[in-house]
Amino acid sequence: MSSNSGNPILVLVDTSPEGQLRAGAAELLGAAASVGSAVALAVAPSGQAERLAGELAELGAQRVLVAGSEAFGAEVIAPLVDALAAAYAQVQPEAVLAPNSIRGRDAAARFAARASLALAVDTVGIGRDEEGIIAHHSVYGGAYLVDSAASTGALVATLRQGSSEARAQAQPVQLEPLAVQPSGAPDAVATSREEAVIESSRPDLRGADIVVSGGRGLGSGENFSLVESLADALGGAIGASRAAVDAGYVPQTMQVGQTGVTVAPQLYIALGISGAIQHRAGMQTSKTIIAINKDPEAPIFDVADFGVVGDLFTVVPQLVEAIEGKRAN
Amino acid sequence: MRIIVLMKEVPDTYGERTIDLETGLLKRTEAEPVLDEITERALEVALRHREAQPGTEVVLLSVGPEGSLPTTLRKGLAMGADRAVHVQDPALLGADLTLTAQVIAAAAKQIGFDLVIAGNVSTDGGGGALPSMLAELLGVAGLAALSSVQIDELTVAGRVNTDVERYDASADLPAVISITEALPDARFPNFKGIMAAKKKPFDTLDLQALGLAPGEEDARSIVISAAARPARSAGTRIVDEGNAGEQIAEFLAKNQLIKGH
Ligand SMILES: Cc1cc2nc3c(=O)[nH]c(=O)nc-3n(C[C@H](O)[C@H](O)[C@H](O)COP(=O)(O)OP(=O)(O)OC[C@H]3O[C@@H](n4cnc5c(N)ncnc54)[C@H](O)[C@@H]3O)c2cc1C
Ligand SMILES: Nc1ncnc2c1ncn2[C@@H]1O[C@H](COP(=O)(O)O)[C@@H](O)[C@H]1O
Numbered sequence: 359m360s361s362n363s364g365n366p367i368l369v370l371v372d373t374s375p376e377g378q379l380r381a382g383a384a385e386l387l388g389a390a391a392s393v394g395s396a397v398a399l400a401v402a403p404s405g406q407a408e409r410l411a412g413e414l415a416e417l418g419a420q421r422v423l424v425a426g427s428e429a430f431g432a433e434v435i436a437p438l439v440d441a442l443a444a445a446y447a448q449v450q451p452e453a454v455l456a457p458n459s460i461r462g463r464d465a466a467a468r469f470a471a472r473a474s475l476a477l478a479v480d481t482v483g484i485g486r487d488e489e490g491i492i493a494h495h496s497v498y499g500g501a502y503l504v505d506s507a508a509s510t511g512a513l514v515a516t517l518r519q520g521s522s523e524a525r526a527q528a529q530p531v532q533l534e535p536l537a538v539q540p541s542g543a544p545d546a547v548a549t550s551r552e553e554a555v556i557e558s559s560r561p562d563l564r565g566a567d568i569v570v571s572g573g574r575g576l577g578s579g580e581n582f583s584l585v586e587s588l589a590d591a592l593g594g595a596i597g598a599s600r601a602a603v604d605a606g607y608v609p610q611t612m613q614v615g616q617t618g619v620t621v622a623p624q625l626y627i628a629l630g631i632s633g634a635i636q637h638r639a640g641m642q643t644s645k646t647i648i649a650i651n652k653d654p655e656a657p658i659f660d661v662a663d664f665g666v667v668g669d670l671f672t673v674v675p676q677l678v679e680a681i682e683g684k685r686a687n
Numbered sequence: 688m689r690i691i692v693l694m695k696e697v698p699d700t701y702g703e704r705t706i707d708l709e710t711g712l713l714k715r716t717e718a719e720p721v722l723d724e725i726t727e728r729a730l731e732v733a734l735r736h737r738e739a740q741p742g743t744e745v746v747l748l749s750v751g752p753e754g755s756l757p758t759t760l761r762k763g764l765a766m767g768a769d770r771a772v773h774v775q776d777p778a779l780l781g782a783d784l785t786l787t788a789q790v791i792a793a794a795a796k797q798i799g800f801d802l803v804i805a806g807n808v809s810t811d812g813g814g815g816a817l818p819s820m821l822a823e824l825l826g827v828a829g830l831a832a833l834s835s836v837q838i839d840e841l842t843v844a845g846r847v848n849t850d851v852e853r854y855d856a857s858a859d860l861p862a863v864i865s866i867t868e869a870l871p872d873a874r875f876p877n878f879k880g881i882m883a884a885k886k887k888p889f890d891t892l893d894l895q896a897l898g899l900a901p902g903e904e905d906a907r908s909i910v911i912s913a914a915a916r917p918a919r920s921a922g923t924r925i926v927d928e929g930n931a932g933e934q935i936a937e938f939l940a941k942n943q944l945i946k947g948h
Contacts, residue, residue: 372851374851374852380851381851434830434854434856435819435829435831439823458814459849459850459851460815460831460832460847460849461849463814463815463816463819463831464819464829464831465819466816467784467816467817467819467820467823468819468820468822468823468829470785470816470820471785471788471819471820471821471823471824472823474785474905474906475785475906476783476785476906476907476908476909477783477784477785477816477820477908478908479784479813479814479815479816480814480815487911492911495812497706497812498704498706498812500916501704501915501916501918502706502913502914502915502916503913503914503916504706504711504910504912504913504914505910505911505912505913506711506908506909506910506911507908507909507911508906508907508908508909509905509906509907509908509909510904510905510906510907511906513908516814516816543823543826544826544827544828544858544859544862545828545858546828546829546830546856546857546858546862547856547857547858548854548855548856549844549854549855549856549857550854550855551852551853551854551855552852552853552854553851553852554848554849554850554851554852554853556851562850563850564850568944592939592944592945592946593946600868609848610834610848610867610868610869611848611849611850616700616810617725617808617810617868624944625939625944635700635701636700636810639700642919643916646942646944647919648935648938648939650931650935654924654926659921659924660919660920660921661919661921662921662922662924663922663923664922664923664924664925664935664938665921665922665923665924665925666924666925666926666927666931666934666935667924667925667926667927668926668927668931669927672927672932673927673931673932673935674932675932676930676931676932676933677931677932677933677935677936678932679932680932680933680935680936680937681936681939681945683936684936684940684945685945685947
């Protein structure tokens with residue numbers, strides 16, 4: 359729908375304080391372009407606008423607005439909210455879309471409150487009916503699909519990362535000036551900051567095609583190397599149960615489940631995970647589920663397409679070898 | 688210092704949670720209502736601060752229907768909070784985030800606060816947006832998703848861990864923060880606490896008492912349809928007899944799940 363230049367949808371993309379585009383812009387612009395014309399908004403220090411405009415046009419933005427902010431990064435959220443307010447006034451979009459990341463939803467929520475607009479959080483896609491933009495939600499662990507809309511005015515929505523497959527066609531670069539009036543709203547300040555070390559050879563948990571997760575059954579952080587070996591054999595991402603996170607085997611950002619990340623990959627493999635309802639809530643819409651657990655009564659087997667009652671410490675090494683054997687011939 | 692802790696009642700996640708397909712609203716009767724665990728952890732943060740700074744007052748604030756909520760909220764008093772405020776009004780049935788945030792903002796202003804502590808995300812389909820909306824409506828600084836918290840007379844600080852970055856941040860009070868489950872589990876109420884809770888102040892307010900009259904024309908998020916997805920069923924299950932690893936590999940290969948094979 360790239361020729362659709364009416365119905366602007368304003369898309370806030372995630373950038374680092376240095377102005378580098380973070381993962382997720384393609385997904386947001388793809389979702390926006392499926393219902394209207396995607397207008398990207400990025401906040402970055404000065405000197406980055408031309409480059410960002412090129413990158414965002416490549417990902418499908420018909421127009422690009424870059425809010426120059428030297429304060430972003432030190433001030434935690436106000437630069438994003440102020441940029442959204444200015445861009446909203448300039449673009450007058452039908453909807454505003456932001457990533458459902460911690461910062462993305464913080465900014466979207468504050469902007470919705472400031473502009474008195476309806477807010478839809480953690481959507482898994484947006485669509486359109488006769489009356490305008492609608493938001494799709496997958497709730498209670500995917501047990502229900504719910505659609506929502508704004509009773510009046512534009513809808514502000516956050517998009518669950520890795521939930522939407524639509525991608526937009528590249529567009530000619532169109533960079534528009536945007537002047538942002540800082541609101542001076544009280545804000546938190548970041549006193550120190552570091553980028554997380556990204557294991558570049560492995561896909562992101564969110565949006566991965568294959569996820570291999572480990573639970574308390576792994577017994578230790580060192581033993582998690584078994585989960586890694588299987589994930590690497592399959593080219594998958596790594597996840598964990600809350601018990602594995604609480605035991606300190608892996609960081610919290612890897613937690614799959616109701617209070618962690620929700621994933622819906624082609625393949626999900628659960629190793630030493632009992633399958634408590636809160637864990638299932640984050641993975642039960644996966645296409646294919648495999649579980650290895652030594653307890654035949656473990657509830658994970660209720661949702662597994664292929665379940666093995668066995669000791670993961672013997673089954674996983676054999677599985678990794680068998681996968682490598684199959685790939686070799 | 689006065690700390691308001693935002694407590695939310697949710698259906699127990701261990702139970703079957705259902706949605707009324709006609710209204711799109713949660714069916715309150717199906718799963719047992721409990722305090723959302725993350726809000727108990729938020730209360731724990733406040734109680735630990737009060738232990739260090741005895742002049743602190745800890746006030747619970749919750750918006751939700753009458754019925755079970757007063758009983759549920761008493762658990763927070765039994766854990767050690769000083770008093771509770773429950774906002775309920777028939778006009779709040781099916782309230783969206785925006786309306787809930789407006790109501791909590793009005794109540795927080797009326798109570799008065801130095802710090803508001805909330806959970807980062809509700810388990811009942813909440814989206815981790817309410818604390819941010821609240822900070823904006825109150826015109827104070829906010830810190831979302833803290834995995835550690837330091838409170839002193841003038842500031843609140845903590846660490847934020849995301850997929851892509853980690854940072855320490857600090858805000859001047861008054862402020863609104865939300866915390867993650869990286870913070871410690873909440874204490875259990877003891878017998879003394881349960882007895883004391885019965886005598887603690889418990890105020891119930893409606894919208895009029897807060898000077899609010901939500902207008903029909905306000906922008907709201909409304910549910911327009913809801914559908915149940917068929918439940919998943921169990922597939923093949925085998926007991927390992929020495930070759931389960933190979934059998935899984937067969938299954939993967941048959942389903943084209945081994946890339947490059
Ligand atoms: C509000 C709330 C939110 C929650 N959110 C989440 C969430 O987001 N994500 C989440 O995961 N949990 C969540 N939980 C926790 C959840 O209830 C469970 O406690 C948790 O999922 C258990 O993790 P686990 O399966 O790794 O551990 P356990 O339940 O201890 O299971 C370990 C499993 O490993 C198996 N095992 C042990 N050794 C071996 C071996 N050698 N080989 C094979 N199998 C072995 C055991 O049979 C057992 O089934 C939440 C709970 C609450 C109350
Ligand atoms: N109705 C409510 N009453 C009191 N606090 C709430 C309510 N809704 C949300 N909160 C608070 O806001 C946090 C995040 O909620 P949510 O935005 O719904 O995910 C919760 O953990 C609570 O601390």
